[in-house]
Amino acid sequence: MFRLVETIKLNDGVFENIDIHNERFNNSRKTLFGVENSIDLNEILHSCEYNKTGLYKCRVVYNKEIIKVEFVPYVLKQIKSLKVVRAEIDYSYKYEDRSDINKLLELRGSCDDILIVKNDRLTDTSAANIAFFDDDRWYTPLYPLLKGTEREKLLRERKIFEEDLRLDDLKRFHKAAIFSTMVNFGEIIIPVSNIVY
Known part of the structure; x- marks a missing residue:
């Protein structure tokens, strides 16, 4: 079964745009896998261990259910062209x-x-x-x-x-x-x- 990713910005301990991420995450699960039950990403993420300072890319890998959650330090890539x-x-x-x-x-x-x-x-x-x-x-x-x-x-x-x-x-x-x-x-x-x- 293929997998999806929800990427969430974790900035100094705050998960940004979490409501819109939660919407997309649950809509994808429902549309692609026929899952009716919603998962509250906010609740799941706050139960994880993570750094409260710094900028991180939080990656939630999932299909019907969450497979893994990982936190990767993030550095802005310069794009000029x-x-x-x-x-x-x-x-x-x-x-x-x-x-x-x-x-x-x-x-x-x-x-x-x-x-x-x-x-x-x-x-x-x-x-x-x-x-x-x-x-x-x-x-x-x-x-x-x-x-x-x-x-x-x-x-x-x-x-x-x-x-x-x-x-x-x-x-x-x-x-x-x-x-x-x-x-x-x-x-x-x-x-x-x-x-x-």
Whole structure:
């Protein structure tokens, strides 16, 4: 049976965005494995032993039930350029097996990461969602590979807005923000001119 991962930011003893993580975790269990009972991730995580200081990536590996919980120290990776890569892959759930994405990442050349284009639509980088700024608003692709929890939070707060973005739309924008569970919105911003075709 395949496995999924829920990645949660643990920052100085606080599990961030835990309610949205809990939602996605239980929705994935119900949709993919037909499990009706909910598990409270907040309760499970607080019963684990973990450091109360520092920044950690908490990885919950699961299918019908939780298989393991691990805590890995996290250091922000600098991303200054993206290579556009076309692919027809499915990553609508946060699968533990990322081999298809890792193969695409090998195509980045001298760039730091990739921007995946699927069906001529902009989606995500290899490990994060993305949004583009047009001097007025931040727009995130309507069809991401994965609907990340930070993306969901920013949409609910109306800090970013969904739009059906195609590769040709890049010329409308000046800069791009790369964000994920572990990367706050605004921590990594690059000029759109650093996106290489």
